Amino acid sequence: MDLTPEQAAIRESVREFAVEEIRPTARAADEEESFPEGVWDDLAEQELTAMTVPEEYGGLEVDGLTYALVNEEVAYGQLAVATALSVHCLATSCIAEFGSEEQKERWLPEMVEGRPVGAFALSEPHAGSNPAEMSTEARKDGDEYVIDGTKQWITNGERSGVVVLFAKTDADAPGTVTQFVVPKDVDGLEVGKKEEKLGLRASDTTTLTFDDVRIPEENRLTPVGEGLAAAFSILTGGRVAIAAQAVGLAQSALDLALEYAQEREQFDGPIADIQSVRHKLAEMHARTQAGRLLTYDAARQLDDGRPPALAASTAKYFASEAAMDVTNEAVQIHGGYGYTTDFPVERLYRDAKITTIYEGTTQIQKKVVARELLD
Incomplete structure (x- = not known):
């Protein structure tokens, strides 16, 4: 398929970055099971952490094909880096698409700079391919939500600063799954050990446990039941x-x-x-x-x-x-x-x-x- 001159230039630029900056760190990152933070900062400098954010919040808001091209070329360098980037972009996409104006202004301008890193918390130990079976609950308590539950397979679990979380507002009602944004530094949020994996070993994959975590109602991203x-x-x-x-x-x-x-x-x-x-x-x-x-x-x-x-x-x-x-x-x-x-x-x-x-x-x-x- 033909690419526009801009798409071709972006592809060439990211391929060069993948070969010269990502690949040289890949073996050590894999062996040490440590994410290459310097590479991440370089990605942010190239504004690749801003791809799914509208321009009015400092983002690039690239088209879908350009986004695919960037993912392809970053993965050419190392899949673990591409995975971290795509999950960060999933988080920014959720806030950009479903958040209020206040939520977008609060979170997105910093996230386009790569810090805080975003995480996407959907899967659970007993609800992987069927997330409707999730048990994590965010029950309403006055003007707050109180969150209890465990999420599994969370990319950027340890290194993230913002978590887009999916939870039921009523644990017994499947139709109440709702989307929230949770800062990582809240009381009661515990990061589990990093998973020891067959591959993608440089990727930070953990569990996240929520134990009586309280967030304000204003951190709810979607209407109740639309998560x-x-x-x-x-x-x-x-x-x-x-x-x-x-x-x-x-x-x-x-x-x-x-x-x-x-x-x-x-x-x-x-x-x-x-x-x-x-x-x-x-x-x-x-x-x-x-x-x-x-x-x-x-x-x-x-x-x-x-x-x-x-x-x-x-x-x-x-x-x-x-x-x-x-x-x-x-x-x-x-x-x-x-x-x-x-x-x-x-x-x-x-x-x-x-x-x-x-x-x-x-x-x-x-x-x-x-x-x-x-x-």
Whole structure:
């Protein structure tokens, strides 16, 4: 698909940043399970933390395709950084779309600068793919809400300063899910230990426990009972971002495999001359490009105001599975070296798996696609 000159320039700029600034920190960040805060500050300087914020609050308010391009290229550098950025942007999107004028003026001008970092608290230990089953409650008490419950798999859980929270105003009433904004420094909010994960190890993933947390009524973002619809609306765009990240990850693995295949010699020549290797590279390219085109199409549908659920879930499903296939083949092309931490393809392979799980598993995406086709 053709890009505008501005979109092409942004893509080139972010790719350069990914190669020169993100990639050099990726191995250490993964091994130390520590998020590269210096990279985050550089992202903020480039205003990438402001992508989903309207201009009147200091943001960029980029179109959906540009947002996808940025996610793709940041993930080309390291998926953990792209994940942190997209979750921050989910939080700013919620405030920008559902917040009052006072709430926008209070939170957004600082968040566009990258601090405080945003978190998005929807999933729970017993309510992952079906958030309607959440048990976290925010009960009304005078002019305050009192929050009790636990959220799980929270990206930016420890490093965030603002949490967009989904809770029921009545624990026994499924239709009362409501959206709130909660500052991290409130009394009673406890951050759990960082999860030890297969991949995405540089990402800060924790539980958040709310124990008699009190926030003023003015921190409620949506009308009572409209939080779940708000979450699904925001996550549709989020799925396009995850699809884009999967494409960026796959492209990174493909480029590394192409480079290695032309340098590694076996049987009196580079392994790129071996037909089975050439076929692998061709298949990797095809899957990556197909995922890219599906993702860009979904992004354009968002920009055009068309119902995006079918396109977004199709792109997320296909691109994430393609990332798994492509990174697996990249490891195979590297042979024994691909199984060691001396080469980055093993990290890409580990990271790829999460794209098939978070913001809706592959199975959930297939369910959405089938529903859109049949209902």
